[in-house]
Amino acid sequence: TSIFSMTDMMIRAEQAELIKKHGNYHIRIxxxxxxxxxxxxxxxxxxVLSEYGELNVDVKKDYxxxxxxxxxxxxxxxxxxxxxxxxxxxxxxxxxxEIGLGGNAxxxxxxxxxxxxxxxxxxxxxxFTVSALYEDDAEFNDMIDGCCVYLNRTAFxxxxxxxxxxxxxxxxxxxxxxxxxxxxxxx
Numbered sequence: 001t002s003i004f005s006m007t008d009m010m011i012r013a014e015q016a017e018l019i020k021k022h023g024n025y026h027i028r029i030x031x032x033x034x035x036x037x038x039x040x041x042x043x044x045x046x047x048v049l050s051e052y053g054e055l056n057v058d059v060k061k062d063y064x065x066x067x068x069x070x071x072x073x074x075x076x077x078x079x080x081x082x083x084x085x086x087x088x089x090x091x092x093x094x095x096x097x098e099i100g101l102g103g104n105a106x107x108x109x110x111x112x113x114x115x116x117x118x119x120x121x122x123x124x125x126x127x128f129t130v131s132a133l134y135e136d137d138a139e140f141n142d143m144i145d146g147c148c149v150y151l152n153r154t155a156f157x158x159x160x161x162x163x164x165x166x167x168x169x170x171x172x173x174x175x176x177x178x179x180x181x182x183x184x185x186x187x
Contacts, residue, residue: 050079069146074156090132099128100150
């Protein structure tokens with residue numbers, strides 16, 4: 001009993017660490033056709049379906065705040081709170097002209113919730129109010145010498161259109177139960 005209890009504790013700790021590092025989802029759908037995302041969202045075995053898009057992950061284009069690289073993510077609030085489980089200071093950037101930044105923005109850019117920033121894009125400069133700082137992937141932020149920028153889907157799509165970027169949507173899905181995930185994915 002002791003051995004199984006210790007093993008169970010180790011498995012739970014490893015699972016919690018993996019969820020913290022990589023997110024809490026079962027599948028990522030890369031190419032959903034029109035209407036499929038809504039069909040999936042309505043399924044009783046789906047707890048969360050969250051839309052996601054990314055721009056400049058390779059930091060090869062001129063997206064930046066001040067002189068620091070910016071990687072842009074167009075996400076629904078559930079992606080930040082229920083898929084990635086990023087703790088935050090402030091609130092989701094739901095309004096027009098609002099932006100969320102990676103947690104390193106306070107040290108890197110000297111900004112926090114309520115401050116104004118200018119996002120430089122190849123298509124022009126855009127003014128935003130910082131609505132939140134998210135405790136995201138610090139190692140990634142160090143690698144890109146910049147920070148992650150979180151936008152609501154509408155603002156993200158407007159920036160993509162302004163810059164002539166064709167970025168498709170992806171969807172992260174978490175099922176209500178871990179029990180029959182294979183069958184749910186097949187369905």
